[in-house]
Amino acid sequence: MKMVRIYIMGKEYRVPEGLTIMKAMEYAGYRYIRGSGCRAGFCGACATVYRKEGEYKLHADLACQTTVEDGMYLVQLPFTPANKAIYDLEKIRVDDKTLVNFYPEIARCVSCNTCTKACPQELDVMDYIQASLRGDVAKAAELSFDCIQCGLCAMRCPAEIAHYHVAQLARRLYGKYIAPRAKHLEKRVKEIEEGKFDKDMKKMMKMSIEELRKLYNARDIEPEEEV
Amino acid sequence: MQPVNILGDKMEIAYYPGCTLKTNAKEFEETAIKVFEKLGVRLKEINKWYCCGTVYSLATDNLMYRLAAIRNLIRAKEEGYDKLVTLCSICYNTLKQTNLMAKEDEDAMYKINSFMDEEPDYDGSVEVLHPLQILNEMMDEVKAKVKKPLDKKYAAYYGCLLLRPKEVAIDEYENPSVMERLIEALGGSAVDFPLKNECCGSYNVACNKEAVIDANYRIITNARKNGAEAIVTSCPLCHFNLKEIQKEVKKAYPDFVGLPVYYFTEIMAMAFGVKK
Ligand code: SF4
Ligand code: SF4
Numbered sequence: 001m002k003m004v005r006i007y008i009m010g011k012e013y014r015v016p017e018g019l020t021i022m023k024a025m026e027y028a029g030y031r032y033i034r035g036s037g038c039r040a041g042f043c044g045a046c047a048t049v050y051r052k053e054g055e056y057k058l059h060a061d062l063a064c065q066t067t068v069e070d071g072m073y074l075v076q077l078p079f080t081p082a083n084k085a086i087y088d089l090e091k092i093r094v095d096d097k098t099l100v101n102f103y104p105e106i107a108r109c110v111s112c113n114t115c116t117k118a119c120p121q122e123l124d125v126m127d128y129i130q131a132s133l134r135g136d137v138a139k140a141a142e143l144s145f146d147c148i149q150c151g152l153c154a155m156r157c158p159a160e161i162a163h164y165h166v167a168q169l170a171r172r173l174y175g176k177y178i179a180p181r182a183k184h185l186e187k188r189v190k191e192i193e194e195g196k197f198d199k200d201m202k203k204m205m206k207m208s209i210e211e212l213r214k215l216y217n218a219r220d221i222e223p224e225e226e227v
Numbered sequence: 228m229q230p231v232n233i234l235g236d237k238m239e240i241a242y243y244p245g246c247t248l249k250t251n252a253k254e255f256e257e258t259a260i261k262v263f264e265k266l267g268v269r270l271k272e273i274n275k276w277y278c279c280g281t282v283y284s285l286a287t288d289n290l291m292y293r294l295a296a297i298r299n300l301i302r303a304k305e306e307g308y309d310k311l312v313t314l315c316s317i318c319y320n321t322l323k324q325t326n327l328m329a330k331e332d333e334d335a336m337y338k339i340n341s342f343m344d345e346e347p348d349y350d351g352s353v354e355v356l357h358p359l360q361i362l363n364e365m366m367d368e369v370k371a372k373v374k375k376p377l378d379k380k381y382a383a384y385y386g387c388l389l390l391r392p393k394e395v396a397i398d399e400y401e402n403p404s405v406m407e408r409l410i411e412a413l414g415g416s417a418v419d420f421p422l423k424n425e426c427c428g429s430y431n432v433a434c435n436k437e438a439v440i441d442a443n444y445r446i447i448t449n450a451r452k453n454g455a456e457a458i459v460t461s462c463p464l465c466h467f468n469l470k471e472i473q474k475e476v477k478k479a480y481p482d483f484v485g486l487p488v489y490y491f492t493e494i495m496a497m498a499f500g501v502k503k
């Protein structure tokens with residue numbers, strides 16, 4: 001087995017080639033208590049930063065998704081301190097100023113693009129902050145859709161912006177006030193409230209696991225409706 | 228139609244809106260796009276752009292505040308333009324001064340270009356223009372489009388940022404006249420008034436409002452004494468400082484009588500008969 005040298009918080013370890021950073025750290029004897037969740041690139045818990053020998057760049061990535069390379073200097077960032085604005089989504093309204101009112105620090109953005117370079121999801125982070133600044137909530141929501149809140153952008157930003165909280169507010173506002181309502185969903189909710197499925201539910205509650213499993217496997221999968 | 232020298236053989240120009248044109252000054256953008264369309268010139272918004280930084284930072288040792296402006300110029304270039312127009316006087320001033328720096332300050336540009344290692348190097352080759360500079364060459368076309376000639380007396384208010392520093396001035400920096408000529412071309416009469424390039428108080432409105440109230444009182448009173456019935460400007464911040472705080476000016480100066488304030492594109496839209 002080919003081994004590579006990595007440095008965890010400055011100490012050298014030899015680990016098998018091809019492991020993810022997360023597995024390599026476990027191989028080296030570390031145990032994850034925090035900073036690990038889904039292990040599949042979805043939860044954003046495993047933010048990691050590293051430099052490679054002979055390179056000036058500071059890389060940011062997800063430990064569960066990145067393979068170790070020879071000469072990597074690594075450290076985990078299990079948590080990012082970032083204040084979140086408090087709001088009641090039912091009560092706030094969306095306009096040009098909503099995002100900048102809750103997160104005035106976005107006006108400090110100097111367009112250095114460091115956040116974009118740090119994002120393991122390869123999002124246009126600077127662009128969604130700039131869209132937020134000019135009140136384009138729909139654009140901010142669209143550009144940040146795949147954000148997994150790993151916090152790496154916020155750790156690198158010289159303007160001390162908590163990007164992912166801004167983005168989450170943008171998506172919430174978009175979902176609640178801008179996106180067209182899904183008609184079929186409203187219809188279904190009404191049907192449920194009117195008790196259309198109560199009888200079937202009661203019947204299912206009495207079924208054994210075996211019966212339920214059969215029923216589940218034989219279910220109809222409805223085609224997606226156009227909204 | 229006569230070719231417009233400043234635009235070369237194109238009748239389309241890259242347009243940088245800036246944040247204020249998308250929020251507080253939407254009417255400025257809407258009217259500008261429409262009146263230029265009437266004149267056969269398309270203002271094409273660049274696909275990606277960033278807040279210009281809102282002031283040209285005078286701290287020569289902190290290049291961080293120049294990044295946004297440079298990046299905007301790179302975007303325009305990337306989309307194939309060698310000229311970029313912007314309506315807001317502040318954006319104009321920031322982009323124009325930054326571009327001057329890009330042409331003249333090699334050391335600064337070495338730093339900026341190496342910092343922005345994800346972007347192509349920038350060399351100052353996108354010329355920043357203000358729409359008034361284009362109109363300056365199109366006065367005959369403007370006259371030809373007038374449907375409802377203006378019938379009021381207007382004071383053209385330039386403020387500072389279209390004229391200073393003189394290297395970025397869109398017109399004769401001590402005694403500009405392009406907006407007066409525009410007003411006349413639209414059928415209105417332009418009154419001369421000495422405070423046309425006095426500062427409106429700018430961002431003092433956020434931290435020292437009295438200064439802005441005083442400036443407003445002096446500027447509007449001076450325009451009125453010279454016969455103006457309305458003020459014309461090209462800057463969203465001047466527009467705000469001259470228009471939105473008139474009630475407060477009245478409180479501080481009971482003898483104050485206000486004036487309506489318009490963007491130059493709004494009076495063009497009125498004269499061209501284009502609907503808002
Ligand atoms: S935008 Fe920020 S928090 Fe979201 S995935 Fe990218 S780096 Fe992580
Ligand atoms: S890192 Fe911060 S200052 Fe730089 S572009 Fe991103 S949000 Fe703006």
Ligand code: FES
Binds near residue numbers: 036038045046064
């Ligand atoms: S552990 Fe969930 S993204 Fe890496």
